[in-house]
Amino acid sequence: MKDPDGGDGADRIAVIVVNYGTADLAIEAVESVLARQHGHRQVDVHLVDNASPNGDAEVLRAAHADRDWGARVTFWPETENHGFGRGNNVVLEALGAQATPPDKVFLLNPDARLENETIDLLAATLEADPQAAAVGASVLRPDLTPVTAAFRFPGPVNEMARMINLSLLNRIAQDRLVPLPPDHPAGPVDWVSGASVMFRFTALRDVGFFDPAFFLYYEEVDLMRRLHEKGWHVLYEPRARVVHEEGAATGQFAGSVGRQRDPAYLYQSWAHYFAQAYGRAGALSLAVLMLFAALLNILHRRLRGRPPTMPRSFISDQIRYVIRPLVFPGSDA
Known part of the structure; x- marks a missing residue:
């Protein structure tokens, strides 16, 4: 057929x-x-x-x-x-x-x-x-x-804002965030x-x-x-x-950040996208900055008595599936 x-x-x-x-x-x-x-x-x-x-x-x-x-x-x-x-x-x-x-x-x-x-x-x-x-x-x-269903391209500013997830920063970066309004x-x-x-x-x-x-x-x-x-x-x-029926095939849902561990292929796709768009050095720089952004997320959320809003095991997975392969191309994460 x-x-x-x-x-x-x-x-x-x-x-x-x-x-x-x-x-x-x-x-x-x-x-x-x-x-x-x-x-x-x-x-x-x-x-x-x-x-x-x-x-x-x-x-x-x-x-x-x-x-x-x-x-x-x-x-x-x-x-x-x-x-x-x-x-x-x-x-x-x-x-x-x-x-x-x-x-x-x-x-x-x-x-x-x-x-x-x-x-x-x-x-x-x-x-x-x-x-x-x-x-x-x-x-x-x-x-x-x-x-x-319509978006801006991901880049350093909106990726950092997404990871830090601070209301004030999100308002300042409103015109740079990836998702456009549903309307x-x-x-x-x-x-x-x-x-x-x-x-x-x-x-x-x-x-x-x-x-x-x-x-x-x-x-x-x-x-x-x-x-x-x-x-x-x-x-x-x-x-x-x-x-x-969002997420029926992948088990991933919008807004579920912090509630589950993201699959390895999501990190690998992130690394490949940014390496293609910004070069390997640019992707690596952003990947490291995302670790600092994650720490800021942990800090401001704990100060407010709330859990972080990043995926579970983000820091270790970012190092394993993004940073290490970018530093050592061809390495098996």
């Missing part, structure tokens, strides 16, 4: 859903795409299973047959968990090898579903602006409360949520798709950073909406 030939790429949109351990939600995501009209554009779905545990591939294979998805859905049962970016690259590279690739690609999280004619709205936004490489939708919780208006932004984003395929090919060095986290930030460097820009279109 792999690699259909495609046909005329004009006005053709490929939807990619990369599943890991959320088969039932991934089926809902696919169904939400098939149920919409998309402004009568040609839309085909590529459902990747990233070597999920617990028999997800068989569940998805059965859904493909039982729900009569037919040629509208191509199923990609992978034997390795590629992570998010490389999982999408499996399909992107195959699409790029077609005689006529699709005009646009829409990435949809397996734990998200279309709430309206999202694909049509995003496609129309891209079509209205030839310099736009990507456009993101607004993201809603299951109770339809909007959450942040941010339509228009250009630095980057948008990878849970629901449409790309112009020529722009993706221009930057070489996702950097395969990322397993999970920061891959879409890095991709959109590279698009900006190539002269493209990124848009946010809040009229297009998806409902997102």
